[in-house]
Structures are given as structure tokens and as C-alpha cells.
Amino acid sequence: MKANKRTVWFLTLLSLVAVISIFYLKREAPMMSLDGMAIFGDNDAVTVSSPVEGEADTKPVYADSMQLEELRMQVQNERSDLKEQLRIKLSSADMTAEEKSAAYDEMDELIKRDSAEAMMEIQIRNLGYPDAFVRKDSGKVTVTVVSQDGGHSTKMAAEITQYVMTSWEDARTVQVDFME
The missing domain is CATH 1.20.5 (Single alpha-helices involved in coiled-coils or other helix-helix interfaces)
Structure with missing residues (x-):
């Protein structure tokens, strides 16, 4: 008590x-205060208008990170389907021990890849970029970065490429794409 x-x-x-x-x-x-902000049904854009009446100057503001979130969700859906197939293999009584072991190893590799990609995204954001999406497939790493104010250069791409190559020893090629 x-x-x-x-x-x-x-x-x-x-x-x-x-x-x-x-x-x-x-x-x-x-x-x-949210005065002057009108949010339309489209989740990708927000229109910011001046609170002063008579001014018809409105500018659309697009959220590039929404596009990256869509890419993340697509990859997550693909990988969750693959994980579900592997779970079915693991629970199947028809599979041999070697096949179950291979399925378990593949699932473990998928989990490691997911966490490594998430860590790399965080590290790229720590380099000063607003948002990044990283995908690694059999030695090829694709990095999509939201550039600030439309400014990107080969120096920035080289910096990201060098960082990825030093972080992952099995990364053979790195492709850096910038979104504005």
C-alpha cells in the first residue's frame, strides 16, 4: 500500500x-497572430499577404521539405512492405533454417540502412542545410538537399560528397541534387 x-x-x-x-x-x-495568412486546401503552398488592405501583392511560399517528406514516406512504405515479407518468411514453417537466417540478416541490414540514412540526414542538416534526404542502394548514395535562397555550388556538392564518402566506407558513388 x-x-x-x-x-x-x-x-x-x-x-x-x-x-x-x-x-x-x-x-x-x-x-x-496569424493575421494576413491564408492557407488554401493545397498543403504544398501557403500564401502570405499583406495585412494592409488595398495591397494586392501576394507571394506563394512553397515548402520544399514537403517534397522530401513525400520521398521519405515512399521509401518507408517500400521498406515496410519488404520488412513484412521478411517477417512472413521468418514465421513460416516451410522455410529452412538457412533461409530464415538469410531473411533475418536482410531485415537487420534494412534496419541498419534506415538508421544510417537518418543519421546522415541529421549530420547534413548540422552542416548548415535546411533539410536533406539520403537514400543508399547497393553502394550508390543519393543525397537531395534543400538549398538556401537558391544558392548552391559545386563546392557545396563536393563538401557533401566528401562527407558521405568518409562516413560510409561502402559508398562507391554519391549523387547530390539540390532543390530550390
Whole structure:
């Protein structure tokens, strides 16, 4: 019974700390106004207009990271289908031990590749790029990077290529694409 009382007290204290923290964060944070922003049904674009009436100057703002998210989702769907096929092989009674071992090794390799690509995306973002998408297939690495203000150069591509080649020893070719 003492453990239950301790748990209740702990959860009560934790809830109190959370409520007080949210109160102070909300109190100190300025309220952001969304006046002048119109969001259309299209998720890829947001139109920002001037709050002053009479000005008809509106500019579309496109989210390049949405395109990268679509690529990520496509790769994730492909790989989850492959993982499901491998799970079916692993649970099948008709498969031999060698075939199950090969399926397990392939699944393990897929998980390692997923995590390595995610880590490389984070590392490329840490180099100063807003967003990146990395895909590795049998020694070929494709890197898609969102460039800032449309500025990209061979020097930037060489920097990313060098970084990828030094990070992955089995990367034979690296292709760097810039999105504006």
C-alpha cells in the first residue's frame, strides 16, 4: 500500500510541475497572430499577404521539405512492405533454417540502412542545410538537399560528397541534387 501512495504522490507532483511549467511558458511567450495568412486546401503552398488592405501583392511560399517528406514516406512504405515479407518468411514453417537466417540478416541490414540514412540526414542538416534526404542502394548514395535562397555550388556538392564518402566506407558513388 505504501508503494501506491508514493506513486500517487509522485504523479500528483509531476502533474503540478507540468501545469506550472505550461502556465509560465504561456505567460512569457508572446501570442503569435496569424493575421494576413491564408492557407488554401493545397498543403504544398501557403500564401502570405499583406495585412494592409488595398495591397494586392501576394507571394506563394512553397515548402520544399514537403517534397522530401513525400520521398521519405515512399521509401518507408517500400521498406515496410519488404520488412513484412521478411517477417512472413521468418514465421513460416516451410522455410529452412538457412533461409530464415538469410531473411533475418536482410531485415537487420534494412534496419541498419534506415538508421544510417537518418543519421546522415541529421549530420547534413548540422552542416548548415535546411533539410536533406539520403537514400543508399547497393553502394550508390543519393543525397537531395534543400538549398538556401537558391544558392548552391559545386563546392557545396563536393563538401557533401566528401562527407558521405568518409562516413560510409561502402559508398562507391554519391549523387547530390539540390532543390530550390
